Amino acid sequence: MEEEIRQNYTEAEKLQVFHDEFMPHINSMYNFAYRLTFDEDDANDLVQDTYLKAFRFIHSFEKGTNAKAWLFRILKNSFINDYRKKSKEPAKVDYQDVETYYNSDDVDRQITPDLRVESLQDMIGDEISNALNSLDVDFRTVIILCDLEGFKYEEMAKILDIPIGTVRSRLHRARNLLKEKLTDYAKQMGYKNT
Amino acid sequence: MPDSTTSPEGKKLSCIEMLQLMLEGDATLEQQQNFKAHLDECMPCYKSYNLEVTLKMLIKSKCNGNGAPPELVEKIKTQISQNMPH
Numbered sequence: 494m495e496e497e498i499r500q501n502y503t504e505a506e507k508l509q510v511f512h513d514e515f516m517p518h519i520n521s522m523y524n525f526a527y528r529l530t531f532d533e534d535d536a537n538d539l540v541q542d543t544y545l546k547a548f549r550f551i552h553s554f555e556k557g558t559n560a561k562a563w564l565f566r567i568l569k570n571s572f573i574n575d576y577r578k579k580s581k582e583p584a585k586v587d588y589q590d591v592e593t594y595y596n597s598d599d600v601d602r603q604i605t606p607d608l609r610v611e612s613l614q615d616m617i618g619d620e621i622s623n624a625l626n627s628l629d630v631d632f633r634t635v636i637i638l639c640d641l642e643g644f645k646y647e648e649m650a651k652i653l654d655i656p657i658g659t660v661r662s663r664l665h666r667a668r669n670l671l672k673e674k675l676t677d678y679a680k681q682m683g684y685k686n687t
Numbered sequence: 688m689p690d691s692t693t694s695p696e697g698k699k700l701s702c703i704e705m706l707q708l709m710l711e712g713d714a715t716l717e718q719q720q721n722f723k724a725h726l727d728e729c730m731p732c733y734k735s736y737n738l739e740v741t742l743k744m745l746i747k748s749k750c751n752g753n754g755a756p757p758e759l760v761e762k763i764k765t766q767i768s769q770n771m772p773h
């Protein structure tokens with residue numbers, strides 16, 4: 494566990510850190526919150542809670558370090574603790590089962606799905622977004638963090654509290670599931686065109 | 688003698704491991720050059736790599752959303768300033 498060094502910010506410095514280092518990430522944070530909850534009100538609440546928490550614990554944030562990863566971690570934890578529990582929808586996936594299964598040889602399987610670059614480029618509507626939203630939350634999350642927000646595996650491991658190897662295997666599986674979904678869409682598009 | 692297509696442990700990297708290294712953005716310049724050369728002779732890698740890169744680009748351009756509502760931004764700013772001692 495990393496040792497937390499308490500920062501001694503003046504009130505003015507706190508505000509400066511908040512506005513200069515935290516607020517610039519609000520669009521990414523909102524997008525992440527919306528893709529976790531699929532509800533505008535919940536996304537608003539989640540982002541607001543996250544920013545208030547970040548401000549409350551600003552003394553544990555070291556100025557100039559990775560604010561975005563820190564904020565994403567708080568948001569992810571708030572989502573798990575406050576929102577996922579409230580959700581009426583039962584968890585679709587038994588997490589441990591998924592990890593055990595996908596940490597097996599299956600991970601090394603290289604799927605070359607029947608999906609062409611040209612088909613992807615023809616998806617000019619909401620197909621990509623819908624396919625992403627159709628993934629289970631844990632798979633959706635790694636795609637968002639990596640491909641959309643550009644986090645490194647090491648940062649993702651810290652945000653999600655999982656080992657790097659698990660980040661890698663979960664991402665690999667998530668990409669395969671996304672491609673499978675997009676392959677279905679491509680087939681549907683093909684049927685429409687004939 | 689390990690080269691850029693081997694792992695630090697000296698194990699030869701498989702196609703999928705090289706592909707992951709490239710997608711992760713952590714490949715060294717030499718590994719990148721070797722991978723690009725490898726693409727000329729490995730059709731499955733060429734197809735997978737192009738597909739993954741295209742997909743990554745599309746996710747980035749299609750899934751960014753509309754940004755946070757301005758009201759939310761204002762609300763947070765107001766709450767923070769109210770939390771400050773006066």
